[in-house]
């Protein structure tokens with residue numbers, strides 16, 4: 042799927058949200074869309090899903106089956122969850138048995154008799170996810186999919202996303218909470234200043250021994266991370282100043298990044314260097330994710 046030289050604004054009087062932006066998504070890609078608040082992440086996701094009309098530029102080769110879970114599920118409709126999902130399955134031609142599979146997996150069987158307007162934000166969010174997944178999407182678009190989810194569903198979602206990608210689906214998601222970073226081959230694109238650029242992802246080439254670097258001699262750092270073993274689990278911890286250091290378990294030459302866990306652990310500035318040295322001595326690789334402010 043290819044988005045080429047796309048420019049978009051919400052009407053002629055509004056500023057451009059995207060200008061001449063290009064993005065290529067391959068089958069099996071899981072892509073995180075990052076960017077500052079208001080940069081245009083949701084807009085990009087809606088454009089990719091085909092929910093906004095492209096005025097300038099093109100989007101080509103969009104998979105025919107698209108699942109889209111919005112950031113805020115529109116829960117004001119007068120249906121029960123069961124009736125809504127049956128309706129969505131019918132209009133998408135999905136096997137109605139899939140409803141039960143997804144509601145069980147997303148831990149929402151108990152919600153089936155509830156009316157959509159009565160749902161909590163997290164429960165409504167699950168309905169949004171279930172309807173997006175019902176029809177085996179070739180393109181799955183998730184706008185902040187982890188927002189408001191319970192722990193069990195948060196833990197399950199990366200597996201679900203991985204399964205869609207494994208059967209050749211394209212997954213694109215925004216994720217303020219950083220939960221997608223548990224996926225080893227995540228690609229990352231940033232929306233900023235009306236354009237889109239690719240950032241280093243969780244790919245083997247950016248993991249250590251290739252790009253790892255240690256703490257600079259006299260610079261203090263606020264947080265550090267430790268990494269050990271499988272399965273991949275990302276942990277983010279920031280100190281009061283929001284600074285962090287990441288360490289990653291050493292990947293030996295030829296070893297896949299899939300077997301590596303990346304943890305980020307907060308540590309006070311005064312202890313950062315000592316901790317990093319100790320971790321290196323244990324064979325971990327330490328990478329500076331962000332340096333402390335002066």
Ligand SMILES: Nc1ncnc2c1ncn2[C@@H]1O[C@H](COP(=O)(O)OP(=O)(O)OP(=O)(O)O)[C@@H](O)[C@H]1O
Nearest residue numbers: 051055058076077078079080081082083084085232
């Ligand atoms: N329906 C709309 N009509 C007019 N302007 C809109 C509309 N939706 C979004 N915008 C504007 O488009 C810009 C991009 O909004 P968008 O919601 O895509 O950003 P975002 O990166 O997803 O933001 P956030 O991180 O806060 O969710 C913002 O300036 C926003 O105010």
